[in-house]
Amino acid sequence: MQFTAKVTDISKQRSACAILAVDNKNRFTDSGSILDKANGGNLAKLLKRGDLGSAAGSTLLVPTLDGSAERVLLVRTSKTPVSATEFRKLASASANGVKSLKDATSYLSEVSVEGVDATWQAQQITLAAGLAGYKFTRCHSDAKPYPLAKFIVHAADKKQLKATQKGVDLGSGQAMGSNIARELGNLPGNICTPSYLASEAKALAKKHAKLTTTVLDNKKMESLGMGAFMSVAKGSDEPAAMIAMNYKGGKTGQKPIVLVGKGITFDTGGISLKPGMQMDEMKFDMCGAASVFGVMNALVEMNAPVNVVGVVAAAENMPSGRASKPGDIVTSMSGKTIEILNTDAEGRLVLCDALTWAGKFKPSVVIDVATLTGACVIALGNHATGLYANQDKLADELLAAGETTGDRAWRMPLWDEYQPMLNSNFADMQNIGGREAGSVTAACFLARFAEDYNWAHLDIAGSAWKSGAAKGATGRPVPLLLQYILNKK
Structure with a gap:
C-alpha cells in the first residue's frame, strides 16, 4: 500500500473515499464542513436523521453526487478533545470501513486529541490503515487481497506537512513489519x-x-x-x-x-x-x-x-x-x-x-x-x-x-x-x-x-x-x- 502525507483541499482532492470525523453534537471538522456545503448540506441532513450511530467509532459510508470524493466515510467521535485511546479506535474503525475500496484520504488528523502532536496522529492513522489492509490469502485457492492500494493522510498546512510525513513513515513501517510477522x-x-x-x-x-x-x-x-x-x-x-x-x-x-x-x-x-x-x-x-x-x-x-x-x-x-x-x-x-x-x-x-x-x-x-x-x-x-x-x-x-x-x-x-x-x-x-x-x-x-x-x-x-x-x-x-x-x- 502506498502511504502519503499531503496538504489537501477536500473540494478538489479526488478520492474513492474521504474519511471525516463527526463529534457527538453532529459537528464536522473544517474539511467536513467544506464537503457538506459542496453537497448541499446533505451530509448534515443524514446526521440529523440519525443514520450514524452515537457510539464513538461508529461509521457510515455515504455515496456523494457532488465534489471530488466518490464516497464519504463518517466516523463518530465523542466530546472533543478525544483521548489517545479513542483516537486509535477511530483510526481502526475508519480503516476497516475503507479497506474494500481502491484508495482513501483521511481527514482524521483534524480531530483534536489530548496531549499528542501531528506526528503521532499520522502514525496512528497510517498504522491502522496498514493493519486493516492485510488479509491472509496464500493458502486459499480463490481469495484476493483487499484492493486498498493508496492512502493519503491530510496535513493541515505546509508547516505541519513534515511532521505528518514523519508519522506516516513511522506508521507505515510498523504496519509493514506487523503484516510480515x-x-x-x-x-x-x-x-x-x-x-x-x-x-x-x-x-x-x-x-x-x-x-x-x-x-x-x-x-x-x-x-x-x-x-x-x-x-x-x-x-x-x-x-x-x-x-x-x-x-x-x-x-x-x-x-x-x-x-x-x-x-x-x-x-x-x-x-x-x-x-x-x-x-x-x-x-x-x-x-x-x-x-x-x-x-x-x-x-x-x-x-x-x-x-x-x-x-x-x-x-x-x-x-x-x-x-x-x-x-x-x-x-x-x-x-x-x-x-x-x-x-x-x-x-x-x-x-x-x-x-x-x-x-x-x-x-x-x-x-x-x-x-x-x-x-x-x-x-x-x-x-x-x-x-x-x-x-x-x-x-x-x-x-x-x-x-x-x-x-x-x-x-x-x-x-x-x-x-x-x-x-x-x-x-x-x-x-x-x-x-x-x-x-x-x-x-x-x-x-x-x-x-x-x-x-x-x-x-x-x-x-x-x-x-x-x-x-x-x-x-x-x-x-x-x-x-x-x-x-x-
Missing part, C-alpha cells in the same frame, strides 16, 4: 518450518547490502554445546536452525540491540503432549520469531540508522523415539545443567542457548520475544504483553514505546524470591517452577542466562494471536519494538 505466524507448520525461516532470512540479506545472515545447523549447534536447544530439536525430523540477521545501519562500532525470537514452528508439547483441542494454534508458537522478522524487514526498508541483530531460535517440538523425556538432564551452552521436568516448557530451553549466543554480538541490550507461557495469558489476558527486565531504564523505555503505539505491555516482577522455585535435586536448575507464578518463574529461568548484559523479556503468549472467528496472528509486538529501537537512534 502476521503472514509468517499464519502460515501452517508444514510450510513455515525452521528451514523455511532460514531461507527467508537469507533472502532478506540478498536484497539489502547492510544486512548479513548467518545460520547455524544442528551439527554446528551441537559443536557449540547448545544442549538445551538440541534437547528440543532432536525429537523432530525437521532440522533446526539458529539464525542471526545482522543489520548495520548505524555508526561503525556502535553496540547493537539484539532481538531474540522464539521460533517453535510447531509445538506438540513433545513427550508432555498437549491436549488435542486447539493444538492447531501451536503453529503460532513461532510468533516471537515472526516479530523479529517483521522488525528486521521494516528496519532495512526504512534504512534506519541503527545497528540491530535479529536472532531466531527455530525448531519443532515433536514426540518421537529421539525426543527428550521428563527427568532428562541437559547441559546448556553456558555450562549450566537443566533437569527437564516438562518437555512442553521448551521455549525457555531454546531461548537460554540463544541468549548465551547473543552475548557474542557484544550487545547494548538484548530483548527476547516469546509465546512463552499460558500463565501470562491468565495474568494479563490478550491485551497486554508481559514485560520483565533486569534494568529499570530499559523497562521504562519499552513501556513508553508500547503506550505510544498502543501495543501495550505491563511490567511483571523478577524478584530473587522466585528463584528457589527452580531448584533441582539433580541439576543446576529445573525447567519449570510449578503451577504458581508460571510466567514469572519462566522469566527467572531466562534471567540466569542474561546476567552479562541489559536484558528484557516479552511474554507475548496472550498478545501474539487471536482465537475464535478472528483467528490469526496480530503482528505484536512489532510496533512496540520498532518504536523502542527508533527512539534510540
Whole structure:
C-alpha cells in the first residue's frame, strides 16, 4: 500500500473515499464542513436523521453526487478533545470501513486529541490503515487481497506537512513489519518450518547490502554445546536452525540491540503432549520469531540508522523415539545443567542457548520475544504483553514505546524470591517452577542466562494471536519494538 502525507483541499482532492470525523453534537471538522456545503448540506441532513450511530467509532459510508470524493466515510467521535485511546479506535474503525475500496484520504488528523502532536496522529492513522489492509490469502485457492492500494493522510498546512510525513513513515513501517510477522505466524507448520525461516532470512540479506545472515545447523549447534536447544530439536525430523540477521545501519562500532525470537514452528508439547483441542494454534508458537522478522524487514526498508541483530531460535517440538523425556538432564551452552521436568516448557530451553549466543554480538541490550507461557495469558489476558527486565531504564523505555503505539505491555516482577522455585535435586536448575507464578518463574529461568548484559523479556503468549472467528496472528509486538529501537537512534 502506498502511504502519503499531503496538504489537501477536500473540494478538489479526488478520492474513492474521504474519511471525516463527526463529534457527538453532529459537528464536522473544517474539511467536513467544506464537503457538506459542496453537497448541499446533505451530509448534515443524514446526521440529523440519525443514520450514524452515537457510539464513538461508529461509521457510515455515504455515496456523494457532488465534489471530488466518490464516497464519504463518517466516523463518530465523542466530546472533543478525544483521548489517545479513542483516537486509535477511530483510526481502526475508519480503516476497516475503507479497506474494500481502491484508495482513501483521511481527514482524521483534524480531530483534536489530548496531549499528542501531528506526528503521532499520522502514525496512528497510517498504522491502522496498514493493519486493516492485510488479509491472509496464500493458502486459499480463490481469495484476493483487499484492493486498498493508496492512502493519503491530510496535513493541515505546509508547516505541519513534515511532521505528518514523519508519522506516516513511522506508521507505515510498523504496519509493514506487523503484516510480515502476521503472514509468517499464519502460515501452517508444514510450510513455515525452521528451514523455511532460514531461507527467508537469507533472502532478506540478498536484497539489502547492510544486512548479513548467518545460520547455524544442528551439527554446528551441537559443536557449540547448545544442549538445551538440541534437547528440543532432536525429537523432530525437521532440522533446526539458529539464525542471526545482522543489520548495520548505524555508526561503525556502535553496540547493537539484539532481538531474540522464539521460533517453535510447531509445538506438540513433545513427550508432555498437549491436549488435542486447539493444538492447531501451536503453529503460532513461532510468533516471537515472526516479530523479529517483521522488525528486521521494516528496519532495512526504512534504512534506519541503527545497528540491530535479529536472532531466531527455530525448531519443532515433536514426540518421537529421539525426543527428550521428563527427568532428562541437559547441559546448556553456558555450562549450566537443566533437569527437564516438562518437555512442553521448551521455549525457555531454546531461548537460554540463544541468549548465551547473543552475548557474542557484544550487545547494548538484548530483548527476547516469546509465546512463552499460558500463565501470562491468565495474568494479563490478550491485551497486554508481559514485560520483565533486569534494568529499570530499559523497562521504562519499552513501556513508553508500547503506550505510544498502543501495543501495550505491563511490567511483571523478577524478584530473587522466585528463584528457589527452580531448584533441582539433580541439576543446576529445573525447567519449570510449578503451577504458581508460571510466567514469572519462566522469566527467572531466562534471567540466569542474561546476567552479562541489559536484558528484557516479552511474554507475548496472550498478545501474539487471536482465537475464535478472528483467528490469526496480530503482528505484536512489532510496533512496540520498532518504536523502542527508533527512539534510540
